[in-house]
Amino acid sequence: MDAEAVFFTPWDPYVNMLTKARKLYEAANLFSVIEKGDLVAVKLHMGELGNPNYIRPFFIKQIIDLIKARGAKPFLTDTSTYYPLERSNAFDYMETALANGFGFAPLIIADGLNSENAIPVPSPDPILPEVEVAGVIHQVQAMIVVSHLKGHPLTGYGGAIKNLGMGCVSKKSKLAQHRVVDIEVDEELCQACGSCVEACWFGLPRIENYKATMADHPQCMRCLNCSSACPAGAIRLVGRSRLGMAVAVAAAAVLSTFSEHKVAYINFAHDMSTFCDCVPFRGKPVGPDLGIFAAFSPLSIDAAGLQRIDYQHLDQLHDTDCLIQPRYLARLNQAGSLEPKVVEI
Numbered sequence: 001m002d003a004e005a006v007f008f009t010p011w012d013p014y015v016n017m018l019t020k021a022r023k024l025y026e027a028a029n030l031f032s033v034i035e036k037g038d039l040v041a042v043k044l045h046m047g048e049l050g051n052p053n054y055i056r057p058f059f060i061k062q063i064i065d066l067i068k069a070r071g072a073k074p075f076l077t078d079t080s081t082y083y084p085l086e087r088s089n090a091f092d093y094m095e096t097a098l099a100n101g102f103g104f105a106p107l108i109i110a111d112g113l114n115s116e117n118a119i120p121v122p123s124p125d126p127i128l129p130e131v132e133v134a135g136v137i138h139q140v141q142a143m144i145v146v147s148h149l150k151g152h153p154l155t156g157y158g159g160a161i162k163n164l165g166m167g168c169v170s171k172k173s174k175l176a177q178h179r180v181v182d183i184e185v186d187e188e189l190c191q192a193c194g195s196c197v198e199a200c201w202f203g204l205p206r207i208e209n210y211k212a213t214m215a216d217h218p219q220c221m222r223c224l225n226c227s228s229a230c231p232a233g234a235i236r237l238v239g240r241s242r243l244g245m246a247v248a249v250a251a252a253a254v255l256s257t258f259s260e261h262k263v264a265y266i267n268f269a270h271d272m273s274t275f276c277d278c279v280p281f282r283g284k285p286v287g288p289d290l291g292i293f294a295a296f297s298p299l300s301i302d303a304a305g306l307q308r309i310d311y312q313h314l315d316q317l318h319d320t321d322c323l324i325q326p327r328y329l330a331r332l333n334q335a336g337s338l339e340p341k342v343v344e345i
């Protein structure tokens with residue numbers, strides 16, 4: 001298994017992409033990470049309700065069938081969100097997954113009914129003191145991480161690294177990652193309009209003496225809702241790039257729970273938009289459908305995808321640096337390359 005190699009099949013509007021996907025997985029020998037009898041987590045984001053930009057269920061069904069053909073036991077999995085939308089506990093997530101077409105395989109929400117099933121593991125970097133890995137992810141023998149490449153307002157982009165670091169941990173660890181970023185209000189600019197209070201999931205900002213205050217409430221997840229709603233531009237996040245670092249650190253911690261050569265990655269680069277699958281709208285398109293990537297390293301597969309999309313546009317739009325996640329993962333001595341060898345199928 002060459003961690004520096006990435007297999008790629010371009011999107012062809014006149015060819016059945018299921019056929020191309022199958023050839024891609026075969027060429028990469030991707031499912032060699034799976035042995036007969038393994039419990040295999042197929043880790044993916046099954047889409048927030050209302051946002052049509054998530055991986056088509058038939059691609060996932062094909063992956064499930066190919067894993068079963070190896071005599072293993074695959075199931076779909078993801079974790080609950082910290083923010084209170086349609087996937088914030090196991091019940092709501094399962095209803096959303098069914099509505100989005102993921103009713104063809106067993107589905108296990110990896111961190112329990114309300115994120116109580118998580119196991120702390122040591123963090124490889126002081127930016128996070130520890131990482132709580134979802135209990136089910138901690139227990140499986142093998143994992144196929146299937147990610148939709150797209151933009152993200154806080155980390156610039158989302159792909160395999162974010163699917164691991166943010167997607168395989170408890171709500172507590174999700175919050176800890178977000179809170180490596182700071183938030184501040186410019187009192188000179190604040191007009192005490194109250195829009196930030198209305199926009200916050202949890203109603204956290206307070207208006208005191210005709211000014212908004214962001215007294216550092218432990219529930220605040222640095223989500224940008226208040227900042228985006230502020231007509232005066234008075235609220236800003238400080239040190240946003242630290243979130244990409246924290247995501248990479250959490251990804252490395254998740255991987256530390258697996259034996260060597262037991263995790264493989266597939267990135268789908270279609271229906272890419274400026275916003276992530278985690279919001280109930282898709283934002284604007286980011287370039288044409290590119291294709292499907294397969295690899296044995298989250299670092300290599302994300303780097304290969306970023307080489308082919310206009311990530312500078314995402315950096316500008318979201319005031320972020322998309323390259324931080326792969327660069328920081330490389331700094332943590334994870335296998336893979338920032339300039340992977342791409343083999344086109």
Ligand code: SF4
Pocket residue numbers: 183199200201202203204205219220221222223224225226227
């Ligand atoms: S960043 Fe703003 S909107 Fe988001 S949780 Fe914190 S106070 Fe609320």
Ligand code: SF4
Pocket residue numbers: 185189190191192193194195196197205207211212229230231232233234235
């Ligand atoms: S939305 Fe902006 S201007 Fe309005 S109260 Fe909040 S910080 Fe002040």
